[in-house]
Amino acid sequence: MDLPVDEWKSYILQKWSLLPKSIQVTISTAETLHDLFLHSSPLLQPEDEMFLKRLSGGYLVGKDPDASLFYREKGNQKFQAKDYMGAAVLYSKGVSHSGPSSTDISLCYANRSAALFHLGQYEICLKDIVRAQTHGYPERLQPKLLLRKAECLVTLGRPQEASQTVTDLESSFAAKPTLSASQFQILQRTLCRVKVKVQEKENLPEIFPEALTKTFEGVDLREENEQIPGASSSVSLHIDPLKGRYLVATKDILPGELLVKEDAFVSVLNPGEVPLRPRGLESKWDIQVTNGDLHCHRCLRHTLAPVPCDGCSYAKYCSQECMQQAWDRYHSVECSLGALLLTLGVFCHVALRSTLLARFEDVGKVTKKLCGEMSNQGICLPESKNPVQTLKYDLGGEGDKKDKAVETPIPGCDINGKYERNYNAIFHLLPHTENHSPEHKFLCALSVSALCRQLEAAGLQAFTTDLKPTKLKAAEPPVLCAELSVWGVAMLRHMLQLQCNAQAITTIQQTGSKESLITDTRRVRLATALFPVVSLLNHSCSPNTSVSFIGTIATIRASQLIRSGQEILHCYGPHESRMGVAERRQKLRSQYFFDCDCPPCEREKQRPSAGPGRGAFRCHRCRALLQGDDVLSCSGPACMESVSRDLLVSRLQDLQRQVGAAQKHLRNGRLEVAIQLLLGCQSDAESFLSAEHSVVGEIEDALAQAYAALGDWEKSATHLQKSLQVVEVHHGPSSVEMGHELFKLAQVFFNGGRLAMSEDVFNC
Numbered sequence: 001m002d003l004p005v006d007e008w009k010s011y012i013l014q015k016w017s018l019l020p021k022s023i024q025v026t027i028s029t030a031e032t033l034h035d036l037f038l039h040s041s042p043l044l045q046p047e048d049e050m051f052l053k054r055l056s057g058g059y060l061v062g063k064d065p066d067a068s069l070f071y072r073e074k075g076n077q078k079f080q081a082k083d084y085m086g087a088a089v090l091y092s093k094g095v096s097h098s099g100p101s102s103t104d105i106s107l108c109y110a111n112r113s114a115a116l117f118h119l120g121q122y123e124i125c126l127k128d129i130v131r132a133q134t135h136g137y138p139e140r141l142q143p144k145l146l147l148r149k150a151e152c153l154v155t156l157g158r159p160q161e162a163s164q165t166v167t168d169l170e171s172s173f174a175a176k177p178t179l180s181a182s183q184f185q186i187l188q189r190t191l192c193r194v195k196v197k198v199q200e201k202e203n204l205p206e207i208f209p210e211a212l213t214k215t216f217e218g219v220d221l222r223e224e225n226e227q228i229p230g231a232s233s234s235v236s237l238h239i240d241p242l243k244g245r246y247l248v249a250t251k252d253i254l255p256g257e258l259l260v261k262e263d264a265f266v267s268v269l270n271p272g273e274v275p276l277r278p279r280g281l282e283s284k285w286d287i288q289v290t291n292g293d294l295h296c297h298r299c300l301r302h303t304l305a306p307v308p309c310d311g312c313s314y315a316k317y318c319s320q321e322c323m324q325q326a327w328d329r330y331h332s333v334e335c336s337l338g339a340l341l342l343t344l345g346v347f348c349h350v351a352l353r354s355t356l357l358a359r360f361e362d363v364g365k366v367t368k369k370l371c372g373e374m375s376n377q378g379i380c381l382p383e384s385k386n387p388v389q390t391l392k393y394d395l396g397g398e399g400d401k402k403d404k405a406v407e408t409p410i411p412g413c414d415i416n417g418k419y420e421r422n423y424n425a426i427f428h429l430l431p432h433t434e435n436h437s438p439e440h441k442f443l444c445a446l447s448v449s450a451l452c453r454q455l456e457a458a459g460l461q462a463f464t465t466d467l468k469p470t471k472l473k474a475a476e477p478p479v480l481c482a483e484l485s486v487w488g489v490a491m492l493r494h495m496l497q498l499q500c501n502a503q504a505i506t507t508i509q510q511t512g513s514k515e516s517l518i519t520d521t522r523r524v525r526l527a528t529a530l531f532p533v534v535s536l537l538n539h540s541c542s543p544n545t546s547v548s549f550i551g552t553i554a555t556i557r558a559s560q561l562i563r564s565g566q567e568i569l570h571c572y573g574p575h576e577s578r579m580g581v582a583e584r585r586q587k588l589r590s591q592y593f594f595d596c597d598c599p600p601c602e603r604e605k606q607r608p609s610a611g612p613g614r615g616a617f618r619c620h621r622c623r624a625l626l627q628g629d630d631v632l633s634c635s636g637p638a639c640m641e642s643v644s645r646d647l648l649v650s651r652l653q654d655l656q657r658q659v660g661a662a663q664k665h666l667r668n669g670r671l672e673v674a675i676q677l678l679l680g681c682q683s684d685a686e687s688f689l690s691a692e693h694s695v696v697g698e699i700e701d702a703l704a705q706a707y708a709a710l711g712d713w714e715k716s717a718t719h720l721q722k723s724l725q726v727v728e729v730h731h732g733p734s735s736v737e738m739g740h741e742l743f744k745l746a747q748v749f750f751n752g753g754r755l756a757m758s759e760d761v762f763n764c
Contacts, residue, residue, distance in 0.1 A: 002498070002528065004345045004447055007055055012443045015048070027445075028438040033431070033496075037489045040445035044453070052343065052450055060285070061314040061338035067097035067285050068104040072111060074287055079115060088115040088304050089289050096308040096316060106137040110145055116305060122152040124305045131307075143169060221258055228419045230262035230533045235568055237419055237536065239410050244430070246538045246567055253562040259545065260533050260556040265426055266357055267505060267529035267552045268349045269297050271342060291526055292316065298326040300505065300527055300551045311335040314342075330356040336458055337451070344447045346528045350502070351494035352451060354530065355487050358423040412532065425532035431496035435593040444495045452488040500592050501535050502528050505549045523736070527552070540569035540598040541576040541584055546736075569598075576600040577731040616690040617648045625690060648688060652695065655684055659699055666706055675706045697726030701741075704748070713752025720745050 003009060016024070023039070030036040060067070071094035078087035091112035098105035113128035129149050137145060146169045153162035223233040228247075234257065235247045253259070272290035296303055296318035306316035307323055312335050317323040327335075330353050334341065341349045411428035413419050433441070505527040526549075534554050537545070545568060546559045562568065572592060574584035581604035588596045617626045624636035626643065634641040662677035681699050689696055704720035707713075724741050731737040 002345055002347045002502075004348070004443065005055060005343050008052060008343060008447070009443060011048075011051060012446055013439055015043075015446075016439050016442050019043070024438065027442060033433060033489050033493050036433070036441055037445055037448070037485070037492050040442055041449040041452075041485070041488070044446050044449045048446070049450060049453065052340070056339040056343045059314075059339040059342045061312050061342070063099050063311075063313055064097050065099070065102070065104050067313070068094045068108060070094075070285050071097065071287075072104075072108055075108075075111060075115070079111070082118075084115045084118040085304075088112055088119065089293055090287060091115060092293060092304075092306055092316070093285075093287075096306070096313040098308075100310045101135050103136060103138065106132045106135040109135065110137055110141070112305060113145070113148060117148055117152065119304070121304060122155050126152050126156075128305055143172065146172070221261055227417060228533060228536075229421045230260055232257070232259045235259060237410065237413075243538055245410060245412070245536050247536050249562045249564050249566050249568060251564045253558045255558050255560050257558045258555060259558060259568060260554065262421065262531050262533045262554050264503075264505070264529035264531055264552040264554070265422070266350055266354045267300065267527045268346050268353060269295060269300060269527045270346060270525055291524075295526065296322055296551075298322040302507075309335060312338050314338045333455070337454060340451065340454055344451060347495050347498045347502070348444075348447050348451060348491075350498060350528055350530065351448065351491040354423070354426060354494045355490050358490075419533070419536075421532045425535075426494070426497075426530055427490075429497045429501045429530070429535055431493050432500055432593050433496055436496060436499070441496070445492055448488050448491045448495060451491070452484055456484060498528070498530075501530060503531050503534055503554065505529050505552065505554070507549065529554075534570070537568055537570035539572040539588065539592070539596065541571065541574060541581075541596060541600045542598065543569045543571040543575075545570055576604070577735050577737075581605060616693065617643075617688055618690050620687050651688060655681060655689075656695060658684075659695065659702065663702055666702060666709075669709075671706050671709055675703065678703050678706065692726055692729040694726065694730060697723045697730070700726070704744070708748055708751070713748055717745065717748045717752065720748055 004012075023043075027036065027039050030039060071090050075087045075090035075094060078084075078090060091108050094108035095105055095112065098108055109128045109132035113125045113132065116122075116125040116128060126149060129145055129152075132145060133142075146165055150162045150165040150169070153159070153165060221230075221232050225231040225233045225235065228235070228237055231247070234249060234251055234253050236250050237245060238248050239245050247259075269291055271292050292314065293306070293316070294302055294304075296306065297315045298317055299322055301318045303316075303318040306318065307320055309315040309317075309323065309327070309331065315323075315326070315331055315335070315338070317326060333356055334349075334352070337352075341352070410417070410419070412425035414424075419425065436444075504525045506523050507526045509524045529552065531554055534547070534556065537556070544558060544560050544562050544566070545556050547554055547556050547570065549555070556568075556570070572588065574587045574596075576584070579587075581601050585596055585601065588594060617632060618624060619626055619634040619636060619639055619641050621641050622634060622636040622639045624634050624639060626632035626648075627635050628642075628645070630645055632643055632645055632648065658677060658681050662674045662681060665671075665674035665677065678699055682696075682703070685693070685696050685699060700719045700723040704716045704723060707716035707719065720741070724738070724745065727735075727737050727741050
């Protein structure tokens with residue numbers, strides 16, 4: 001997903017292995033990104049581009065009226081089965097594949113409005129009705145569309161507009177009686193019902209739902225930092241030769257205090273598992289639902305009624321405004337490259353979009369940065385061997401004032417020492433070129449080269465410096481910027497930066513059956529983004545902050561008391577509550593190129609046996625924990641039992657398969673079968689697993705779900721409380737995972753009528 005598809009990766013790695021040793025050495029020892037790009041790019045041959053073109057051809061991103069008809073018919077089947085959510089998504093796919101101002105798109109919009117009406121989404125339904133009419137919805141079908149509009153207006157408490165719609169409809173009936181007698185009678189009965197509703201509502205005040213839909217987006221920083229836009233005045237920016245830039249508390253910070261609120265400089269929606277077009281099958285269109293079908297491709301808002309790009313079927317937006325902004329800033333270039341970008345991966349897409357967005361800042365400054373260095377010394381985008389060795393800048397710190405008189409400001413800061421939340425800050429994120437493998441650098445360089453050649457072949461003004469926002473229309477073929485290779489180096493820099501600096505934008509997604517009374521959730525990755533201020537935070541396996549997202553906006557809050565002078569720390573993924581020190585360090589070293597020496601890692605190094613029961617086996621005779629390597633021996637004082645680790649691992653794998661089978665029965669509604677299997681798994685687990693083993697918690701959680709589905713809230717609560725004990729051992733009492741489990745327990749108590757206990761859980 002982040003990197004190119006496996007077929008392209010394998011192809012380039014094979015190409016690398018066949019290169020002469022001298023060329024491999026030249027590329028491997030390139031001192032600058034310009035040299036790396038200069039030596040790699042010419043190696044991209046026409047046959048390589050043809051192979052990439054064949055791969056890209058597997059993604060359907062163009063308009064296709066046959067696809068529109070296919071999705072509309074599939075949507076109709078869902079609608080007839082009263083699966084209105086599924087119908088709305090399929091109608092949206094039909095909208096995306098339809099050309100503008102066509103009968104196809106008008107029919108899909110109208111059908112989607114019907115699904116939205118049944119889902120109670122009346123405001124969005126009205127917008128779809130207008131869209132259907134705008135795109136030429138057939139006149140003979142207009143009456144039922146107007147009736148739906150009138151019912152929406154009545155429900156929304158707008159009787160005057162509903163009354164006018166009814167009047168227009170009656171005039172239409174009188175002027176053009178095109179309906180059959182039976183159709184006319186049905187519509188007349190519906191019309192009479194709507195008129196009664198209008199009369200009942202006419203004396204009630206109108207309501208304005210827009211005023212009731214405020215969210216946490218309006219929560220702002222108490223006092224913004226003068227030197228770091230988007231950050232609280234409670235923090236300051238420092239720099240160190242070893243750990244680079246970092247944020248420090250300038251005063252005591254209480255738990256919950258908002259420290260950073262920042263909109264992403266660039267973000268790209270993760271496409272999810274977008275399937276390649278199957279060969280040899282009757283249908284080449286899939287009905288799988290991905291993130292791209294449910295979220296705006298610009299602001300990431302969840303939407304049931306996306307508005308598609310007029311030029312491709314892939315890009316979708318929550319509104320016409322978002323679509324226009326995306327077109328003006330980057331999509332006019334990306335539109336024709338959708339299949340290629342899906343093939344080359346999200347990192348390549350983010351790299352392209354970052355350079356496109358750079359055009360809207362101080363273009364002269366950006367061009368000078370990118371092109372000036374190349375012309376001066378034949379080197380483009382050089383990387384300092386020690387980028388912070390001469391820097392002693394201390395923004396907002398308490399050091400001696402004379403330390404602030406330095407020759408060079410902190411990377412990403414302007415000449416006055418103010419951190420810039422713009423392309424300059426993005427440019428100065430370290431790509432860690434020397435740490436990436438030669439094969440990886442070669443893959444990135446050739447992927448960017450292929451993208452540059454496609455831009456050139458398309459005749460797109462991808463990086464013009466005088467671009468102004470234009471109306472949404474097909475891109476004309478202007479003259480390409482002569483320095484495209486310079487921007488290619490910039491894209492290569494960004495692609496390498498992303499491994500260490502990309503921030504995953506996540507969202508909470510409901511799982512399980514939508515009919516379930518107990519809501520289960522999971523955190524899913526929605527997009528990949530770059531945040532200039534968030535990128536200043538260093539890692540800890542036990543951070544003192546938590547991060548959350550609303551669309552493309554990241555908010556960072558203190559998760560505990562942070563004393564003045566303490567560093568503000570963020571977790572890059574490996575958390576002490578989720579994995580041991582060895583695994584954490586290995587993951588951080590392979591992705592971020594550093595050895596973590598945070599306090600939890602140092603503590604666990606001294607006490608590597610801490611928490612032995614979390615994933616341990618125990619003796620089936622005396623229940624004591626087993627210890628050892630290949631052969632495990634009982635730790636009980638009077639027990640001589642021993643057993644092969646391989647035997648226990650095999651037994652654990654069998655148990656996990658049984659739990660998986662039980663969970664499948666649970667998802668399919670076969671509750672009694674699931675419970676019998678799970679109770680057997682529970683008994684088996686007790687005989688050789690510790691009480692804190694994660695599989696034990698998984699079994700208890702599944703039993704809680706099964707009993708909740710049967711309405712046996714007492715048993716459900718008992719099993720969920722056992723699951724909570726395991727979650728707390730693995731993830732800690734203040735973890736997100738613990739919060740999810742407590743929320744489920746509160747729902748169980750509430751549904752079981754134990755309101756006081758439910759309230760106690762919510763207050764935990």
